[in-house]
Amino acid sequence: MALSPRLDLRQSQTLVMTPQLQQAIKMLQLNNLEIMAYVDEQLEINPLLERADSEEQPTDPAESEPRNDDPAAAETTTPEAAPVEALDSDYDNLWNGDTGVEVTPPVAMEVWRNAAGGTANAVDFAPQAAISLRDHLLDQLNVDLDDPIDRVIGVHLIDLLDDAGYIDGDIAMIAERLGCDEARVEATLGLLQGFDPIGVFARNLAECLTLQLREQDRLDPIMAKLIDNLDLLADHDYATLRRRCGADEEDFTDMLAEIKALNPKPGLAFSSEVAQTLVPDVMVRKGGGGDWIIELNNETLPRVLVNERYYAIIAGRANSKRDKEYISDCLSTANWLVKSLAQRATTILRVATELVRQQEGFLNHGVQHLRPLVLRNIAEAIDMHESTVSRVTANKYMITPRGIFEMRYFFTTAIASSHGGEAAHSSESVRHRIKALIDAEDAGATLSDDRLTAILRAEGIDIARRTIAKYREAMNIPSSMRRRRAMAV
Numbered sequence: 001m002a003l004s005p006r007l008d009l010r011q012s013q014t015l016v017m018t019p020q021l022q023q024a025i026k027m028l029q030l031n032n033l034e035i036m037a038y039v040d041e042q043l044e045i046n047p048l049l050e051r052a053d054s055e056e057q058p059t060d061p062a063e064s065e066p067r068n069d070d071p072a073a074a075e076t077t078t079p080e081a082a083p084v085e086a087l088d089s090d091y092d093n094l095w096n097g098d099t100g101v102e103v104t105p106p107v108a109m110e111v112w113r114n115a116a117g118g119t120a121n122a123v124d125f126a127p128q129a130a131i132s133l134r135d136h137l138l139d140q141l142n143v144d145l146d147d148p149i150d151r152v153i154g155v156h157l158i159d160l161l162d163d164a165g166y167i168d169g170d171i172a173m174i175a176e177r178l179g180c181d182e183a184r185v186e187a188t189l190g191l192l193q194g195f196d197p198i199g200v201f202a203r204n205l206a207e208c209l210t211l212q213l214r215e216q217d218r219l220d221p222i223m224a225k226l227i228d229n230l231d232l233l234a235d236h237d238y239a240t241l242r243r244r245c246g247a248d249e250e251d252f253t254d255m256l257a258e259i260k261a262l263n264p265k266p267g268l269a270f271s272s273e274v275a276q277t278l279v280p281d282v283m284v285r286k287g288g289g290g291d292w293i294i295e296l297n298n299e300t301l302p303r304v305l306v307n308e309r310y311y312a313i314i315a316g317r318a319n320s321k322r323d324k325e326y327i328s329d330c331l332s333t334a335n336w337l338v339k340s341l342a343q344r345a346t347t348i349l350r351v352a353t354e355l356v357r358q359q360e361g362f363l364n365h366g367v368q369h370l371r372p373l374v375l376r377n378i379a380e381a382i383d384m385h386e387s388t389v390s391r392v393t394a395n396k397y398m399i400t401p402r403g404i405f406e407m408r409y410f411f412t413t414a415i416a417s418s419h420g421g422e423a424a425h426s427s428e429s430v431r432h433r434i435k436a437l438i439d440a441e442d443a444g445a446t447l448s449d450d451r452l453t454a455i456l457r458a459e460g461i462d463i464a465r466r467t468i469a470k471y472r473e474a475m476n477i478p479s480s481m482r483r484r485r486a487m488a489v
Helices: 019-028 032-045 071-075 109-115 133-144 148-159 171-178 182-192 205-215 221-228 230-234 238-245 249-261 266-270 308-317 321-358 360-365 375-381 386-393 427-439 449-458 465-474 480-488
Strands: 049-051 094-096 282-286 292-296 304-306 397-400 403-406
Touching: 019 321, 019 386, 032 049, 032 304, 032 321, 133 148, 133 182, 133 266, 148 171, 148 182, 171 182, 205 221, 205 230, 221 230, 221 238, 221 249, 230 238, 238 249, 282 321, 292 321, 304 321, 308 321, 321 360, 321 375, 321 386, 375 386, 427 449, 427 465, 449 465
Parallel strands: 282 397
Antiparallel strands: 049 304, 094 292, 282 292, 397 403
């Protein structure tokens, strides 16, 4: 068979994700604060973009008006593009179980607060800057330690502290790394353990409490025995602990009170982590006729527009091919951003509206009426891909009359009904029921996991004992035996 070159035509289908499409997908999963930061970046690099509420418009450096002989400027009559909040009203943002759907425009944040009786939970003040634990300790190091070797060791030990103030590292390994004697590291560590706050540089909880008790001159032999048996304290086995300490009941009660007054994590008072302000992306409120009104938080919604007047000015003055391509790219990017922001807002509102429709029972009656719900249920209801719903609900919060919830909170797995038929209980409502039963128990009748299983099955919830144990542990609720011991004291 002879080999010869030939030309073939083949047709195939491939999915190509353009950079703009990838960026639009990324924008969809950003919350309002993150999207505002992204828009700020675009405003800095694109001269054709400006804020919708900005009074200043970019003008030509030489002239404030376009020249009469500039045909590009003369043909442009539209001063600016529509702001992003002017969305197409092709979605439902008001749901009524009786009358169906109805379209209402977004409402400003102030109007919603008045309607909701001023129950907004978002913190509207900036956190104050505070000195970090590291800086606080370095200040003391520079004053209390004169030897340069001790200072080097001290700085290294400070850098090994975790947020709670505990030292994370083996002394022998630290000494080997620094090339000094292990005894020298131990001696320096002993000096640092006298720094404020007392309890820092401890290697475990027992040492942290010991440092604080020694500072208060309360580390007597009986208290030392209590520190040596912290496992019994954690298990609330007070009877065994008191016998090991050799203390009478009155002294033992005082000792427990002193232990509880200590700080097990002294470093957290100087935590450098600043709590982030929780700002809702979507607001839900009750309308006058009993309807649920869903709207975007306009206070944090980016509002940008394209200054086409300025585009006409600079486009008419561009002479080189490079300049014309740059101006054209800026216009294309600006128009794409405005369109993408509008599409993002529309998508979030559609998903939020369907969430409210599906979980109306929760909004009206509480967590016991939270329905089992998965991403597929929302996606099918609004004819949207499941991955899109997943991105929309990621890192976004919804404020309701019952508080602020992450949108993912409303998705819960189903617990089958013990009476047969379709699943009617969400895992979140079952957790709430377990906690309510335990909160209502008394010291003489703590509920075991087996007993909780029987009660829930009698209420129509088909749940296994191991599932109850898993839910209880996830809520940091101790076992029935430990609860009984704690109530006995």
